[in-house]
Amino acid sequence: MASWFQRLKSGLSRSTTRLAESIGAALGRRRVDAATLGELEDALIAADLGPGVAAKLVESLRGRKWDSEVDVEDVKRALADDIASILAPVAAPFALDPGRRPHVTLVVGVNGSGKTTTIGKLALRLSREGCKVVIAAGDTFRAAAVAQLEVWAGRAGAECIRAPDGADPAALAYQALERAQETGADCLLVDTAGRLHSKADLMAELQKLVRVVRKRDASAPHRTLLVLDATTGQNALQQVEIFRKLVDIDGLVLTKLDGSARGGVLVAIAERFALPVVAIGVGEGAEDLAAFDARQFADALLGITR
Numbered sequence: 001m002a003s004w005f006q007r008l009k010s011g012l013s014r015s016t017t018r019l020a021e022s023i024g025a026a027l028g029r030r031r032v033d034a035a036t037l038g039e040l041e042d043a044l045i046a047a048d049l050g051p052g053v054a055a056k057l058v059e060s061l062r063g064r065k066w067d068s069e070v071d072v073e074d075v076k077r078a079l080a081d082d083i084a085s086i087l088a089p090v091a092a093p094f095a096l097d098p099g100r101r102p103h104v105t106l107v108v109g110v111n112g113s114g115k116t117t118t119i120g121k122l123a124l125r126l127s128r129e130g131c132k133v134v135i136a137a138g139d140t141f142r143a144a145a146v147a148q149l150e151v152w153a154g155r156a157g158a159e160c161i162r163a164p165d166g167a168d169p170a171a172l173a174y175q176a177l178e179r180a181q182e183t184g185a186d187c188l189l190v191d192t193a194g195r196l197h198s199k200a201d202l203m204a205e206l207q208k209l210v211r212v213v214r215k216r217d218a219s220a221p222h223r224t225l226l227v228l229d230a231t232t233g234q235n236a237l238q239q240v241e242i243f244r245k246l247v248d249i250d251g252l253v254l255t256k257l258d259g260s261a262r263g264g265v266l267v268a269i270a271e272r273f274a275l276p277v278v279a280i281g282v283g284e285g286a287e288d289l290a291a292f293d294a295r296q297f298a299d300a301l302l303g304i305t306r
């Protein structure tokens, strides 16, 4: 089976190819001059890295010493180094705080971003590490969502707490925390619904959930993860803006990097929000959740093999 890095690389290959081609075209004259730098900046923006990052990267290239005839690979390596330095501060693998037991993780994000799948993958990983996991099927609007979560919970040997359809997700989360505390669980993963009628409804629901959970443990939730679908490109930036206003996001998961031509958006998000990227999704399967590695991601994006 291909390693996650290979899957990431082949997944990002559409982003990579486009970026590599534009970099090649910009360096047609083999000189790092003003015209080349302008073209490189455009190419980086087109690859979803965002205007802020593009300007920074180009400034850094401008400041380096270049031969009169440059090697395209050297330029790519320089870009990858700078991108890796932007990403390094946000690479922070998901870990439970041993002082918080059960450690409560709330998972939010728009409809279809990969919340339930990510919870399933996380549950499996944590169980394998020896943790006792409880999952709250907080998406009480869709029976199919609960069934999907139960399959994942079964795989992970985790207990899944569900409520009747249409039940109040806040009450369900409270009940699940109670259960997690009673059974001495190490962690509780709370799934939420991505689809609600309006932003105001979503805000009311998430805020109520947090308020109610705190009645049981005043320090919870200990982690609030926002799950973002990397294929949505620049839209992911807006989702961070919106969700940050609804709840205290303190971690991101970027999913679907295995099939995205827009993986560059991760760099824009890192630079704009400085939120920890705790994991990345590189497929639909149970093994397809990887720790985010700044260096490897930057190399994969530029198509570099070291």
Ligand SMILES: Nc1nc2c(ncn2[C@@H]2O[C@H](COP(=O)(O)OP(=O)(O)OP(=O)(O)O)[C@@H](O)[C@H]2O)c(=O)[nH]1
Residues within 6 Å of the ligand: 109, 110, 111, 112, 113, 114, 115, 116, 117, 118, 139, 145, 192, 193, 194, 195, 227, 255, 256, 257, 258, 259, 280, 281, 282, 283, 284, 288
């Ligand atoms: N290729 C790929 N597909 C993924 C990944 N993560 C999730 N998916 C798929 O994306 C689809 C939506 O995932 P869900 O986990 O159901 O998303 P959700 O956020 O729970 O969606 P709602 O409950 O409808 O809000 C499913 O078909 C998943 O298999 C990933 O990293 N890569």
Ligand SMILES: [Mg+2]
Residues within 6 Å of the ligand: 115, 116, 117, 139, 145, 191, 192
């Ligand atoms: Mg779901």
